[in-house]
Amino acid sequence: MIKKKKKVNSGNLVNEPDAVYNTMQNKELNFFSTFEEMNNADLIQMANSTPMQRLQNITYTIMHLYKKELQKPQSKTLTFDT
Numbered sequence: 001m002i003k004k005k006k007k008v009n010s011g012n013l014v015n016e017p018d019a020v021y022n023t024m025q026n027k028e029l030n031f032f033s034t035f036e037e038m039n040n041a042d043l044i045q046m047a048n049s050t051p052m053q054r055l056q057n058i059t060y061t062i063m064h065l066y067k068k069e070l071q072k073p074q075s076k077t078l079t080f081d082t
Contacts, residue, residue: 032038046054063070 030041032041049057
């Protein structure tokens with residue numbers, strides 16, 4: 001006898017976040033053998049980019065990650081739970 005799986009409410013599922021890659025950056029994928037090498041490569045990349053490029057990259061990432069929340073109408077009043 002084959003048992004049917006119960007349907008799971010998809011509202012309670014947690015998914016891995018989507019990766020966001022800025023299309024303006026280099027599309028090269030690097031593999032590192034240690035975390036120290038990875039951190040050094042990140043520091044070199046940040047040192048080679050301008051502050052405006054870093055600001056554009058983080059703005060792009062935030063806009064992508066919070067896309068649904070930013071589309072909702074925002075209230076201008078502050079409320080505090082007591």
